[in-house]
Amino acid sequence: MxxxxxxxxxxxxxxxxxxxxxxxxxxxxxxxxxxxxxxxxxxxxxxxxxxxxxxxxxxxxxxxxxxxxxxxxxxxxxxxxxxxxxxxxxxxxxxxxxxxxxxxxxxxxxxxxxxxxxxxxxxxxxxxxxxxxxxxxxxxxxxxxxxxxxxxxxxxxxxxxxxxxxxxxxxxxxxxxxxxxxxxxxxxxxxxxxxxxEVAHIFKNYQDTILLVDKGEKQVSSTVGHGLMNGHPFAQQRFTQAHANLSKLKKALAEGDINAFIEVVESEALTLHAMMMTSLPYFILMKPNTLEIINKIWQYRQKTGVPVCFTLDAGANVHVLYPQQYASEVLEFIKAELLVYCQNNQYICDQIGKGAENL
Structure with missing residues (x-):
């Protein structure tokens, strides 16, 4: 078309x-x-x-x-x-x-x-x-x-x-x-x-708890950020990487390979911010508390084996992703260890949805 x-x-x-x-x-x-x-x-x-x-x-x-x-x-x-x-x-x-x-x-x-x-x-x-x-x-x-x-x-x-x-x-x-x-x-x-x-059962009803690290206006808009990819020294490698990662993710979803899923999703989040940090002009949208949360998630996953991971949008907030079957222990972990890094202890519990709806 x-x-x-x-x-x-x-x-x-x-x-x-x-x-x-x-x-x-x-x-x-x-x-x-x-x-x-x-x-x-x-x-x-x-x-x-x-x-x-x-x-x-x-x-x-x-x-x-x-x-x-x-x-x-x-x-x-x-x-x-x-x-x-x-x-x-x-x-x-x-x-x-x-x-x-x-x-x-x-x-x-x-x-x-x-x-x-x-x-x-x-x-x-x-x-x-x-x-x-x-x-x-x-x-x-x-x-x-x-x-x-x-x-x-x-x-x-x-x-x-x-x-x-x-x-x-x-x-x-x-x-x-x-x-x-x-x-x-x-x-x-x-x-x-x-x-x-194909999507394996483990990825059905996936949960997304959004940790509101910083509610202020971003110092650089997404529109400006996208524009800085023109002439970016690593742009072509990044575009090639995205195609490859989509292929890897498709395979992981079909096979129920949650470790491969986590690797792609977290790598993509960090790559997004790496592109911001290596553009000209360069900029950082993550905050210190964003990094604190990421490290806490890594420590918790290594210690417990619970397959929880993070992703980021073009901002400081952290999306904590995990299968529904682990919801109770992950939410307990979030409340005990992560909310202290959120602005006013704010977070939003969400999950996979069906799209637009006629009301």
Whole structure:
């Protein structure tokens, strides 16, 4: 498929007004994407766990208006007007308007809220853009009732990607691949696809306890960080490594090889931050407490044999990953030894989820 496949034919129906509500979850990448080309095209493939509890719920109300050639919308966050979000939504509409030309024919009221605490250090761009994309696609499906189920979800992921790259992995669940990879059927740079490989029982219902180490604004945004991969001295080796690690992870998932899983996931997390530390300009998003937690996890795993591991996003927070069968002892360990390194002792318990949901 290419971008032109998402430009619609003339719509067969009209709709005066209405509203749709969708929830979309956050996701955590196991093999990381860092670096992009063109309009949100990943420089390497990635695979993620779709989360369950950390999600954005968005209601899109719409009313027909005359096409003035301009966008018309109000944005509310948790029921209150949020003017600071307007430029981001306007930019998103600019990028997607050729694929959803109806957006200039309506006035929209976008009301969004997160199930996780505001400013908790959990990135909401993925869940937020995915939820908004699902609402827009629900409207387009009303205008074009012949749309197939497959096209609906692919295009929703495609639109979400144009708002925030990783948002394309928040449309479906339980594991999603974004970016072309030789061993993943149907994989694409344009949208996320559900991982089609075999997954052993040990990896079902995987748990993710998110330790909120630092809730402040990052010193370097992800957008800037991705851009610094252009001309990075280790970029090509990194992209090659990501392809190889996705192959290793696919094998580990099929064979139930949790040690290989841990090795890939932790190596990917540290490599992501190594790329930040070796770019020009260089920067560090981990905090001292991030490293304290990592070392505590390593010590606990070596001492007990419990297969708990960590991953990181582009920030200081730590995602503690472990099979459901070890939940009680891992949570006991987290409360006893790790919460002291979290801001205000805050953490969020989550697990693998199913993706976006129509409410």
């Amino acid at each position: 290419n971008e032109k496949d998402f430009i619609p034919l003339p719509y067969t129906k009209t709709l005066e007004n209405g509203c749709f509500t969708w929830s979309a979850p956050s996701n955590i990448a196991l093999v990381k994407y860092w670096g992009k080309t063109g309009i949100q095209i990943p420089a390497n493939p990635s695979i993620s766990f779709t989360l369950d509890a950390c999600k954005t719920i968005t209601t899109l109300a719409f009313e027909k208006k005359e096409n003035s050639g301009k966008y018309s919308f109000d944005f509310l966050f948790e029921g209150q007007p949020k003017e600071s979000f307007h430029p981001k939504i306007e930019k998103f509409f600019d990028v997607i308007q050729q694929y959803v030309p109806f957006i200039k024919n309506y006035h929209f009221t976008i009301d969004s809220r997160n199930t996780f605490p505001h400013s908790s250090g959990i990135a909401s761009s993925a869940s937020g853009m995915a939820a908004l994309a699902m609402c827009l696609m629900s409207l387009e499906r009303e205008l074009n009732p012949e749309m197939t189920h497959v096209h609906f979800y692919r295009k929703a992921s495609f639109l979400a990607r144009l708002g925030s790259g990783s948002a394309c992995r928040s449309v479906k669940g339980e594991m999603v691949v974004w970016g072309e990879h030789d061993e993943i059927t149907g994989s694409s740079d344009l949208f996320g696809v559900e991982f089609d490989g």
